[in-house]
Amino acid sequence: MDTKLLANLLYPNAKDVNYWLEKYPKRELKRGAEVTRLAPSPTGYLHTGHAYSALINKLTARKTGGIFYLRLEDTDQKRLIDNAGDIAYNMLVSYDLSPDEGYRGDELPQVGNYGDYIQSKRLGIYQSFAKYLVEKGKAFPCFCKKTEGLEDVEERRQKQLEETGEIEEHDPCRNLTLDEIKEKLASGEEFALKLKSAGDPNKTIKIVDLIKGEREIRENAKDIVLMKSNGIPPYAFAHAVDDSLMGTTIVVRGEEWYPSLSAHLEVFKALGFKPPKYAHTPVICKLDENGNKRKLSKRKDPEADVRYFIEEGYPKIAVIEYLLNLLNSDFEIWRTNNPTLSYKEFPFSIEKIGSNNPMFDFVKLADISKNYISHLSADEVYRMLAEWANRYDVEFFKTLTENQDFSKAVLNIDRDTPKPRKDISKWSEVKHYYDYMFYGIKNYELDGIDKKKLKEVVRAYMEVYNAEDDKETWFARIKEMASTLGYATDNKAYKQSPENYKGNVADVCTYIRLALTGRKNSPDIYSIAKVLGAREIQRRFENVK
């Protein structure tokens, strides 16, 4: 068969591949520098798994002095969603995972010399390489009726299995003669371009996966589709062409790609390109209703969308550190040893990524987040909280910003100490946590409380309260008052013979706390009183008395 003729027949207008090869010369980078990329499909949101990959990519590029770029894989027209590219880019930026190169949202121009970074804008490039493969006799047109989605394929495969007992991997159209092809073309039949696989499934090839290590996989033998009949390449071909031309050195992708690796490798080989290194990452899972592990799913799990964490008000760094902890489990040890360093200083290693699919753990996330927040200053907390509230709780934002000093004072309670409180894990919790500070007391937690004693204590305390007291005199005063009312001021004495007392000083404090906050538990009441101020305190006492 005259493949040159065929190639011209199929792609009469395609440029020679050398045009592109010259346009996109090899990157000049220092030794060891890795070029990584995130290549999401713009389908409406950025998956938590994307953030996870992006982190690996970004850290690897930074560590080696390389480049991390963003490419949009919009080759499936059925699933495209408006603005999805923007969403993806903005999410990366907001998590401090901005790409160094590539697509930057619909507003900003792309950066880098290897664009376009949107696949649908690269059709000419794919055509050239498709034509090249035809010329080399490594690809052929297939005129079979195209299938529409998974059901069709399953049906066809099932039928094939029943008829022949096995699934034919080589496509019958690879045997079409030039005349037959010409005829079909002339009658206007659409064609898909398929790889004429030269692989032998009984042979294996050795590969090295950065995460899985050395492996042997079967050679590909499937005549996979290189160009769909609509002229757009599917993932496999676009991947090989783009990552070669763009100079990607490490492809980080989910483990779900691992089974198709041999096919991808064959495409690289056919193209005459050296394949990149691969890192197939574990997939983040969760436990479903039936107790089974399963992949985080966009439809069922809100946490599959990274925007969820922002909406809930988890600090971005906390989310990143949680992910990092999943990636390299020694991160935690490093973190405790280096409590003030940025996670960016952590010696991240792709090889240390485990191969188990981790379960997403909100409790752990909350813990990391609480630790992170506890180390922030009141100013920082205020800033981040206000930023969050401004978008997600406007009413609270108003309250918060109406009196900045007061808000900051509230947020500073038990904060500026060697052992700061760790009780806030996300911004959406704060309003409820401190509602008695911002909104007054709606209702009192009175179950199990002796109201007579409560009133008695509050009345007595009103008499002796002095807003000028420092903490020690403040407490001394409470003790004194407690004592005259018949409460124990010494815990041990109280424990030994509780019958001699009305209660102990802890109970007295509980009454005061109740009057001040409406709650039985709260941060330090001395600080709370200070922040509330003398007038407000009097008011609150009056309410209870």
Add this chain to the structure above:
RNA sequence: GCCCCUAUGGUCAAGCGGUUAAGACGUCGCCCUCUCACGGCGGAAUCAAGGGUUCGAUUCCCUUUAGGGGUACCA
């Protein structure tokens, strides 16, 4: 069905032929304490099962089981 991946406490996991099997979260108890947190101390809890290989297996091999993924003109 076929192919691939994975398997250490409830969760995340160190480990890479000989260990009292780290650590973190959670959980439980105690201490500290004006409550709650924080902090400190301590406890309970793990090598999926069965075969090999070996002087010796959590570690290497096989089988089973379980879970995940793939088997698309989706990525």
